[in-house]
Amino acid sequence: MIETRVLKPSDAALYEAAATLAAGDLVAFPTETVYGLGGDATSDTAVARIFEAKARPSFNPLISHVPDLEAAFALGAFDARAHTVAEAFWPGPMTLVVQRRDKCPISLLASAGLDTIAIRVPAHPLAAELLRAVGRPIAAPSANPSGRVSPTTALHVLAGLAGKVSIILDGGPCSVGLESTVLDLSGPIPSILRPGAITAEMLAPLLGDVKAAGSGTKITAPGMLESHYAPALPVRLNATAPEDGEVFLGFGGVTGPTGSETLSASGDLTEAAARLFALLRVLDRPDATGIAVAPIPESGLGIAINDRLRRAAAPRA
Numbered sequence: 001m002i003e004t005r006v007l008k009p010s011d012a013a014l015y016e017a018a019a020t021l022a023a024g025d026l027v028a029f030p031t032e033t034v035y036g037l038g039g040d041a042t043s044d045t046a047v048a049r050i051f052e053a054k055a056r057p058s059f060n061p062l063i064s065h066v067p068d069l070e071a072a073f074a075l076g077a078f079d080a081r082a083h084t085v086a087e088a089f090w091p092g093p094m095t096l097v098v099q100r101r102d103k104c105p106i107s108l109l110a111s112a113g114l115d116t117i118a119i120r121v122p123a124h125p126l127a128a129e130l131l132r133a134v135g136r137p138i139a140a141p142s143a144n145p146s147g148r149v150s151p152t153t154a155l156h157v158l159a160g161l162a163g164k165v166s167i168i169l170d171g172g173p174c175s176v177g178l179e180s181t182v183l184d185l186s187g188p189i190p191s192i193l194r195p196g197a198i199t200a201e202m203l204a205p206l207l208g209d210v211k212a213a214g215s216g217t218k219i220t221a222p223g224m225l226e227s228h229y230a231p232a233l234p235v236r237l238n239a240t241a242p243e244d245g246e247v248f249l250g251f252g253g254v255t256g257p258t259g260s261e262t263l264s265a266s267g268d269l270t271e272a273a274a275r276l277f278a279l280l281r282v283l284d285r286p287d288a289t290g291i292a293v294a295p296i297p298e299s300g301l302g303i304a305i306n307d308r309l310r311r312a313a314a315p316r317a
């Protein structure tokens with residue numbers, strides 16, 4: 001066990017967090033999507049610490065975070081398509097998978113031995129400042145024990161990883177609330193490996209048709225593992241009302257009895273995405289038998305919300 005400290009943002013906190021990362025230790029930090037569990041992406045030891053802290057199956061590769069596009073171009077081979085998409089959506093809630101460059105300094109453990117690499121330039125100002133201060137790529141999966149609900153506040157991180165991370169930078173709640181879109185541009189056909197706030201419709205004007213991840217294909221991203229993002233309670237989808245013992249998560253006009261929560265009373269998908277993971281935690285109550293969730297429209301951001309909900313509801317290993 002190590003001592004875990006939660007630090008409010010300040011110059012001193014950033015300096016300390018950067019020094020901690022440079023020393024090979026772990027720092028959790030906010031991005032606009034979810035909190036990340038960061039470690040030096042160029043250090044096998046630091047990357048191994050991340051896998052250990054999360055109890056993550058090591059075949060799941062990690063995203064390398066960098067402060068700007070130049071730093072991203074130094075790690076991966078960006079063709080014209082990748083350049084265009086990077087310029088349009090970075091910094092932001094999007095991860096690009098491209099071929100590793102020769103002499104790419106990222107630990108092979110971080111990319112799980114693949115010859116491709118996942119890179120992201122996050123937009124959150126604290127993340128950007130931290131990445132600039134540390135001056136090297138930071139590998140960061142979501143800062144939660146593997147398979148559980150991703151954290152959207154510093155307290156969520158503390159609940160899952162106390163004793164396993166040195167510093168948690170507290171940047172308040174994440175504005176997007178769902179993990180980044182993972183877009184694979186390493187082959188000829190652009191393919192979304194994990195849906196997120198940057199949708200296929202938003203990418204189409206730049207890329208033409210984009211292949212959406214289907215289930216039943218081989219695992220190329222842990223977003224494609226069956227059970228993921230799961231609270232302790234079983235989850236039941238497309239429910240119009242709770243059954244005996246269940247708690248209810250509503251959306252739009254579909255609301256439950258007293259004690260229920262709602263993703264967005266007005267049916268706003270952006271608000272629903274930002275609140276999803278926090279409300280799954282609130283409703284994960286030991287006195288209940290399950291969480292029933294109202295239907296969410298399968299369009300726009302609803303595609304990413306339903307993706308996370310289906311994994312939360314999937315049969316547990």
Ligand code: TXA
Nearest residue numbers: 033035036061062116117118141142179180221222223
């Ligand atoms: O929003 C996010 O993406 C957050 C924040 C912290 O940046 N990070 C995150 O990381 O969700 P993680 O490790 O939970 O998910 C990384 C995703 C996984 O689906 C992984 O399989 C995929 O990216 N990935 C990483 N490297 C890859 C590669 N070389 N090829 C294909 N998929 C890759």
Ligand code: MG
Nearest residue numbers: 141142150179
């Ligand atoms: Mg994750």
